[in-house]
Each structure stands twice: as structure tokens, then as C-alpha cells.
Amino acid sequence: MTKPTILVTGGAGYIGSHAVLALHDAGWPVVVADNLSNGRREAIPEGVPLVEVNVGDSAAMADLFAAHPITAIMHFAGSIVVPDSVSDPHYYYGNNTVATHSLIGSAMKAGIKHILFSSTAATYGAPDTSPVDEDTPTRPINPYGWSKLMSEQMLRDIAATGAFNYGALRYFNVAGADPQGRSGQASKGATHLLKVACETAVGKRTHVDVFGTDYPTPDGTCVRDYIHVSDLASAHVLALEALMADPAESFTLNIGYGRGTSVLEMLDVLDEVNGTPIKRVMGERRAGDPPQLVASNRRLVERLGWTPRYADTATIIRSALEWERRLPS
Ligand SMILES: NC(=O)c1ccc[n+]([C@@H]2O[C@H](COP(=O)([O-])OP(=O)(O)OC[C@H]3O[C@@H](n4cnc5c(N)ncnc54)[C@H](O)[C@@H]3O)[C@@H](O)[C@H]2O)c1
Numbered sequence: 001m002t003k004p005t006i007l008v009t010g011g012a013g014y015i016g017s018h019a020v021l022a023l024h025d026a027g028w029p030v031v032v033a034d035n036l037s038n039g040r041r042e043a044i045p046e047g048v049p050l051v052e053v054n055v056g057d058s059a060a061m062a063d064l065f066a067a068h069p070i071t072a073i074m075h076f077a078g079s080i081v082v083p084d085s086v087s088d089p090h091y092y093y094g095n096n097t098v099a100t101h102s103l104i105g106s107a108m109k110a111g112i113k114h115i116l117f118s119s120t121a122a123t124y125g126a127p128d129t130s131p132v133d134e135d136t137p138t139r140p141i142n143p144y145g146w147s148k149l150m151s152e153q154m155l156r157d158i159a160a161t162g163a164f165n166y167g168a169l170r171y172f173n174v175a176g177a178d179p180q181g182r183s184g185q186a187s188k189g190a191t192h193l194l195k196v197a198c199e200t201a202v203g204k205r206t207h208v209d210v211f212g213t214d215y216p217t218p219d220g221t222c223v224r225d226y227i228h229v230s231d232l233a234s235a236h237v238l239a240l241e242a243l244m245a246d247p248a249e250s251f252t253l254n255i256g257y258g259r260g261t262s263v264l265e266m267l268d269v270l271d272e273v274n275g276t277p278i279k280r281v282m283g284e285r286r287a288g289d290p291p292q293l294v295a296s297n298r299r300l301v302e303r304l305g306w307t308p309r310y311a312d313t314a315t316i317i318r319s320a321l322e323w324e325r326r327l328p329s
């Protein structure tokens with residue numbers, strides 16, 4: 001039986017393209033909506049239509065919904081750099097919250113009944129407890145986190161009217177690349193630790209700055225829950241199936257492994273995988289970094305029966321490094 005068609009917004013980007021691959025591999029028809037502001041056409045598999053559109057453009061989205069038989073939306077499109085959200089919050093609220101508001105309106109007009117939303121651990125801010133479960137108070141410490149929390153709130157309130165059901169997935173630190181080498185993190189000027197470290201390993205940068213060595217953590221550097229992007233993608237497919245199976249259910253779920261790894265531990269494993277140590281420069285703390293962010297994924301596992309396949313830290317790093325080696329400078 002033919003599966004229903006899924007609209008993936010931001011499907012030309014890093015995470016969205018891995019979700020497109022997961023859906024495509026599992027036989028779901030997919031349409032991508034992306035304005036290519038930070039995405040790559042090459043990231044989309046052959047045969048998957050790309051509609052170049054701003055998801056906040058309601059006229060263009062109405063055309064898209066009229067042209068394609070969309071049943072559900074995975075909404076990845078947005079802006080993602082935390083420091084940029086601090087320097088230009090107006091843009092971030094516009095491209096994340098306002099565009100999401102507009103997309104929700106377009107979806108409702110088109111009769112869409114299921115929406116899966118890319119949220120973030122940044123909605124928790126700097127939590128007092130670890131691991132962080134979904135009932136931990138949400139206290140974002142930057143406009144990026146607020147822009148996502150506000151979108152979650154809109155989805156919750158509108159879903160309560162019965163318009164659609166939704167899943168808000170709060171990702172922890174997404175890392176790695178498609179194990180088959182079909183996609184990976186390709187943004188220029190990336191700021192994420194593993195991307196920066198891999199660029200250093202292949203000679204695109206001279207060193208990695210370690211932002212802070214005096215945190216209250218075992219080795220003094222920040223601890224994060226790094227999750228392989230393909231395990232994240234598989235969680236999306238399960239979440240989509242859950243939304244479609246029970247239209248009365250909506251959920252908010254953390255996506256992480258429940259395992260903390262420090263900056264120095266990540267760099268140690270990278271050195272092992274790479275075979276040559278990369279240069280580290282110990283530096284000052286970066287503004288706004290919580291010391292520790294580790295997910296409780298109990299609800300995710302119970303709710304969706306998710307089984308990660310690529311959790312081993314060396315596996316995550318190897319996939320990212322192999323992808324980086326293949327990317328042109
Ligand atoms: N990367 C992470 O660690 C991380 C962590 C938590 C949450 N997220 C969320 O996951 C989602 C995807 O992140 P990513 O890392 O793949 O980022 P990305 O920048 O690689 O992908 C975002 C995609 O959305 C597109 N886009 C942006 N604004 C758009 C708009 N108005 N209309 C249409 N297309 C638009 C971009 O061109 C890009 O292809 C984002 O919503 C982000 O907030 C990412």
C-alpha cells in the first residue's frame with residue numbers, strides 16, 4: 001500500500017536531509033520545502049521534489065499544498081545559531097516563531113492533521129538537574145531557545161482545539177553524518193564542536209578552541225549528550241507513525257542518549273579515530289553555555305520504542321570525519 005506523502009520543511013539542511021533519507025529509504029513519498037538559505041539541493045535524494053519556498057510565505061505554501069497531497073509535516077526549517085539569535089533576535093523570532101505561526105495557518109487551511117516540530121534542549125536553558133526530563137521547567141537563556149519554546153506553545157494551544165496533533169522533539173546535541181555518506185553537516189562557518197573539530201582534523205582550521213576549563217564537571221569542560229543524526233532521523237519516523245496512529249495524542253519528547261560526554265572526551269575520541277591529535281587551545285568560557293545538558297530519554301523509549309543504532313561515540317565521530325574528508329574545502 002502506498003504511504004501518505006510527508007512535507008519536510010528544511011529538508012535540504014543538515015538534520016532535515018537525514019529525515020528525508022530515513023523517510024525515502026522506508027518508502028514514504030516526500031516533498032521538501034526549503035528556501036536554501038542554509039541548505040543544499042544536493043542533499044536531497046533524486047526523485048524527491050524540492051519546492052524552493054519560504055515556509056512563512058502563506059501564498060506560496062497554499063500553492064504547495066494545492067500541488068501535492070500532503071498528509072503530515074515534519075518542520076525543520078529555521079535559524080539555528082544561538083549567538084546570532086542574541087545579536088539579531090528580531091530575525092530569529094521572525095524566521096522561527098513567526099514563520100512557524102504562518103506555516104501552522106497554511107497547514108490548517110490545507111487540512112493537515114499531523115505536525116512534527118524540531119525543538120531543542122535550549123528550551124530548558126541551564127537546568128539545575130541532570131539528566132533533564134520533559135517536566136523540567138523550561139527557562140530559555142537566549143532568543144533561539146525562546147523562539148522554539150514559543151512555537152511549541154502555539155502548537156500546544158492550537159492542537160488543543162482539535163485542529164491537528166503534534167509532536168515537539170527536543171533535540172540535544174546532534175552530531176555525525178549519514179553512515180552511507182549521502183549527507184552530513186555542510187554549513188559554512190559552523191560553530192558546533194564536532195564540526196569544528198573535524199574541520200580541524202582535515203586541515204580546514206588550525207585548531208579547536210576549548211571554551212572553558214573551569215566548569216563544575218569532572219574535567220572542567222562542558223558536558224553534552226551527543227546524538228547521531230541518523231538515530232535522530234529514525235526517531236522522527238517513529239514519532240510520525242505514532243501521531244498518525246493516534247490522532248488524539250500529542251507529545252513532547254527529549255531526543256538524546258542519556259549519556260554525557262565532555263568537550264575533552266570528544267576531542268580525545270576524535271584524536272583516536274583520526275590517528276593524529278588535533279591542536280586544542282584552552283580558552284575562556286563562551287557566553288550562555290550551561291555546564292551540563294544530558295537528556296532523560298525514558299519517555300522517548302517508552303513512547304516510541306526507539307532503539308538507537310549509532311550511539312557509540314567513536315561511530316558518531318568517524319561518520320562526521322568521513323563526511324568532512326569528502327566535502328570540498
Ligand atoms: N543542529 C542542532 O544541533 C539542532 C539542535 C536542536 C534543534 N535543532 C533544530 O533542527 C532544525 C534543523 O536544524 P539543522 O541543524 O538541520 O539546520 P540547517 O540550517 O542545516 O537546516 C535548516 C534548513 O532550513 C532552511 N530554512 C531556514 N529558514 C527557512 C525558511 N524560512 N523557509 C524555508 N526554509 C528555511 C535552510 O535553508 C536549511 O536548509 C532547526 O529547526 C533547528 O532549530 C537543531
Ligand SMILES: O=c1ccn([C@@H]2O[C@H](COP(=O)(O)OP(=O)(O)O[C@H]3O[C@H](CO)[C@H](O)[C@H](O)[C@H]3O)[C@@H](O)[C@H]2O)c(=O)[nH]1
Nearest residue numbers: 120121122172173191192193196209210211222263289293
Ligand atoms: O569550537 C568549539 C565549539 C563548542 N565548544 C563547546 O562544546 C560544547 C558543545 O557546543 P556546540 O556549539 O556544539 O553545541 P551547544 O551545546 O552550544 O548547542 C547545541 O545543542 C543545544 C542543546 O544541547 C541546542 O540544541 C543548540 O541548538 C545546539 O546548537 C559547548 O560546551 C561549547 O562550549 C568548544 O569548546 N569549542
